[in-house]
Amino acid sequence: MLREKDLKKIYKKYLKLYKFYFSLDAKKHSTSLKELKLSDRILSQFFDNYVKPSFISFLSDVKTIIYSSNIYDFIMKTSSEDWDLWSYLKFLEREKMIKIKKNGGVLVLKKDILNLIPKSQNEEEIKKKIEKKLKLKIKEKESVINLFKKFQDFQMKAKWDQMPISQGSAIFVVKKILENIPLNKKFLLVGDDDFISVILGIADPKIESLVIDTDEQLLECIDILAQKFNLKIETRKVDIRKTKTLGEKFIGFLANPVYTEAGVRKFVKYGLNQLGEDGGLVFLEVGNDTIGNRFLFLQDFFNKNNLIIQELIVGKVFYPYIELYKEDKEILKRLSWMVDKKVIKNSPKLAASLYIFKYLPSRPKKVMLKRPIYAYL
Helix, strand or coil: CCCHHHHHHHHHHHHHHHHHHHHHHHHHCCHHHHCCCCCHHHHHHHHHHHHCCCHHHHHHHHHHHHCCCCCCHHHHHHCCCHHHHHHHHHHHHHCCCEEECCCCCEEECCCCHHHHCCCCCCHHHHHHHHHHHHCCCCCCCCEHHHHHCCCCCCCCCHHHCCCCCEHHHHHHHHHHHHHHCCCCCCEEEECCCCCHHHHHHHHCCCCCEEEEECCHHHHHHHHHHHHHCCCCEEEEECCCCCCCCCCCCECEEEECCCCCHHHHHHHHHHHHCCEECCEEEEEEEECCCCCHHHHHHHHHHHHHCCEEEEEEEEEEEEEECCCCCHHHHHHHHHHHCCCCHHHHHCCEEEEEEEEEEEECCCCCCCCCCCCCCCCCC
16 A cells, blocks of 8 residues: 555655656757756756756646546646656656556556545536535635534634635635645645635545634634534644744645735745645735735745745635625725625625745755756756
């Protein structure tokens, strides 16, 4: 039976093969580099700093291949080329993990790997599972907390900036988590007043997660739901302003912080402290309503913390209308001079973007070398 430690052994074997072919092909087939006559030492530096995937990136690529209907899906899904695809196919076939059909289909030979690597699900699949488990109909534009009202009584609290997203938004976020996480290892939610942990657990019961929050009532509500639906969710009361680590490492985390520059920095930095030497994935929901051009400073912060953006998704996450703060009544009054109140209350109150980052466990070093602009290395 395959385990995580077995996958790490497979990963190390892949790196050896990949590095061998990288060096060989760079010297033999890269026409723009032949004239440079690069040494093995320089090529090794290039590989280690720019080419070598982290363990998490390796698993993500393997996931893409084993769950693809056709091997060439890999190129489109990873924005790469056929040379990258070939190295994976050569290795996975050599290890007798997969067999490639002549029509480009993939046959998985080591079925155990399917238990370790979560399968992607589309929104309709997730929606059906939620509706079946909760015995209700999804109302995509309504607040996500309405899904669980008959099981628990969560009360939103303005002092902690709690304003849950829509049901459709929550399903989309879960879809993106399942699409990206490459290993059934514990997933962290830094705050969870959107109940993403519950929807994620219902969509894929193999997923383990830890929810941390300062709101005891929220954690209690999640515990009730986890027990009722037999979900692998652990909760822990944590104030991220006062602690640094949780004492364990995670495959990735989701944060939906206070939408301020300081809030994003604090939540993301805390989550990064819980990722290990293998790398990880970061899912960040953040709106632009108060940050504005200060997002430029956040881009510097992401860069300094070894975060490479994989996706930036707009137009999929929003908050239904709510009157949580005093100022909400004021903006309702202003807008109602122009728009009918019924229209306002059936429209989004606020929208957020979903950022998906790959976290590099170590920072690449710049390899100094003068080379032509078209030298693909």
